[in-house]
Structures are given as C-alpha cells and as structure tokens.
Amino acid sequence: MTPPFPPGSPTQSASAQQIGDWISQFGEWLADQRLQLDRIDQRVRQIDPARGVQDMAMVLTVWQTLQTRQLDLLRLWDSGRLTTMDLTRVNELIWSDVNDDLAPGSSLGGKGGLSVNTAEASRMLVALIDQLTSRFQLAPRNNAHTARLIGLQAQLQRIKQQSGLDPEPIQTAHQGAIAALTKQIDQLTNLASQGGDLGGCLGPVEAGATRLERDLIVDHAQRQLFSQRLHTDQLRFHEAIARCRRVKDLAAHTQSQVTPAPRYAVPQVERLGPPPQEVTALDAWEAHLGRVEQALTVVDSANRQALAASQQLLKRFNQTKPGSALTNDLRQQAAQLIEHRPINAAVLTALIQAIEASEVN
Numbered sequence: 001m002t003p004p005f006p007p008g009s010p011t012q013s014a015s016a017q018q019i020g021d022w023i024s025q026f027g028e029w030l031a032d033q034r035l036q037l038d039r040i041d042q043r044v045r046q047i048d049p050a051r052g053v054q055d056m057a058m059v060l061t062v063w064q065t066l067q068t069r070q071l072d073l074l075r076l077w078d079s080g081r082l083t084t085m086d087l088t089r090v091n092e093l094i095w096s097d098v099n100d101d102l103a104p105g106s107s108l109g110g111k112g113g114l115s116v117n118t119a120e121a122s123r124m125l126v127a128l129i130d131q132l133t134s135r136f137q138l139a140p141r142n143n144a145h146t147a148r149l150i151g152l153q154a155q156l157q158r159i160k161q162q163s164g165l166d167p168e169p170i171q172t173a174h175q176g177a178i179a180a181l182t183k184q185i186d187q188l189t190n191l192a193s194q195g196g197d198l199g200g201c202l203g204p205v206e207a208g209a210t211r212l213e214r215d216l217i218v219d220h221a222q223r224q225l226f227s228q229r230l231h232t233d234q235l236r237f238h239e240a241i242a243r244c245r246r247v248k249d250l251a252a253h254t255q256s257q258v259t260p261a262p263r264y265a266v267p268q269v270e271r272l273g274p275p276p277q278e279v280t281a282l283d284a285w286e287a288h289l290g291r292v293e294q295a296l297t298v299v300d301s302a303n304r305q306a307l308a309a310s311q312q313l314l315k316r317f318n319q320t321k322p323g324s325a326l327t328n329d330l331r332q333q334a335a336q337l338i339e340h341r342p343i344n345a346a347v348l349t350a351l352i353q354a355i356e357a358s359e360v361n
Contacts, residue, residue: 123161237275
C-alpha cells in the first residue's frame, strides 16, 4: 500500500481541509503497516529470531517515529480548529526531519545522521517492509515467488515516484538505473508467465531495487538539505552586504563627530561573491563569511562606543556650573571646542577634568 503523499510543500501550506484529509489517510496507512509488521514479526520468530531481530528493530523504529509524528500532527490539528500560525506549524511538522522525534543519539540514517521528512521516511518504511517480506517469504510457498515479484513491481513504481521528486537533470541521471531495473523486472514477469522458476533470480534484483530506492531517498534528502543551506547562506550574504553599508555610514558619521575615531577597515562583502553551488567550496565560503561578519561586529561596536563616549563627555560638560574666573575660562574653551566638529575627545576630556577640579577647589 503506497503511503499517501503530503499536500502542500515545505515552503507553502496546503488548505486546512487537505491537511485534515491527509492526516486521516496517513493514520489509516500507518495502522495497515503495523498489521504487516506484526505478521512479519510472527514469521521472524518462527524462522530465524537471531537473524531477524536487528532488522525488525530498525523497521519498528521507523514505524514508531512516524507514529509519533502522526500523534503530534493530531494534537496540533485539534479537529481542524487551527489558526494561521497553527496551520504553518502543522506544515512545518509534516516536512521537517523525523529524526527530531527520535531519542538523543538515534537516527534513521545510521551513523551519518540522515535527515528525512515524513514522506521520505514513509517510503523508506515500505521499502524495508518489502525487503523483510521477501527475505522471510511470508506468502505460502507455492505463491512466494509471485508475491515477491508483485512486491518488486510495486517497488519499481515507488522508485519512479521518488525520482520524479527531483529536478529534471537529476531525473535524467537516474534513468539508466531505473531502465535497467525495469528491464530485469519485465524479464522476471515474462519468465513467471511462462511457468519458469524464479527462485534464484529474485534475490539479486530485490537487493538492487532496495539499494536503488534507498539511494534515491538519501540523495534527495541530502539535496534538500544543501538547498536549504544554500538559501540560508544567500540570505546571510545579502544581509551582510546591507550591514556593511550601515557600518560604513556609521563609521563616516563617527569620524565627522569625534576625533580620534576608530580606524578599522570595513570589510568589502561584495568581494566574497554569492555562495557557491559545490559543497566543499561552500564550506570555505561560509567560514570566510563568518570572519567577515565578525569583523563587521568589531567595527560596528568600536564606532558605537566612540559615539557613546563622546555623548558622555557632552553630558559631563553640561553638568558643570559657572564659578570662578578659572572655571568660567575653562568652560568657555570647552564650549568653543564643542561647537566644532569633529570634537577632539582627548582635549575635551582634559578640559572637563580641569573644570571639575576647579569646581572642587
């Protein structure tokens, strides 16, 4: 049974009605998969518990993760009583990484920590169940080969559907492997229709189909992650350019108001160029952008501190009072200094300190 494909997309929510229908269908599909897993578990215990326990644990982990995601969706759905924010959150939950629902340190992708969303994990579950079904020959012996062949045909359709999720150039790269698998399954189908024995032929084709389906799921998930990363970096790049302009304006304003002003060089973000489309190059680009962002922070902070210190000096001067001839003379010098920009902070500081000292005396 093919899993129901979620409505909408990672960037656009479907309607409340569409999401409600899908949640219902997804729950029914999960219940059906659980029944199949219970049948497989009984068969595994009868045939080879030692060999099957790890495989069953993996498949049950995938199923339980999807079940947890289904329960979270139902809680958010709340019988359709959704605000716009709730609808966005439901959509995010549908398309987010299901590994978020696993225990710390666990991952559907093994040691590498593969990131897959609900739809991809569902197809992975079907592929794993089909693999176990074939391995432990759940169909009656006289119909086992036919059942496995039907499973292969269904798996081929899932593979084509998974490939169709990718851009056209990527689909083209898959065509050779999919065409070869299609040919193998057609040959098995013809052999079965002629009463031939499929016994030794099914295993290699099943292994190849399972490997191809998993590779397609993994590659698609990795491309999605890279695409999201690229989008985030593009936003960072444009923000850094805008921030660079703001810091330049701030530095120019500081130099016009106070001397000595900070003399840090403002990084030229445009020279970095937009984020590259290759993983290794993007790693280096992100590291470079991080250093540029740190430099912008240093320049921004230094100029703000200089302006704040200048304002503090003006505040101290305004708090002084006319007094003795010396005090008044010093205040007049300070006032004349303040009238001209940029203010010499060192001279003004010395004058204010002298004024404050004369007031005490």
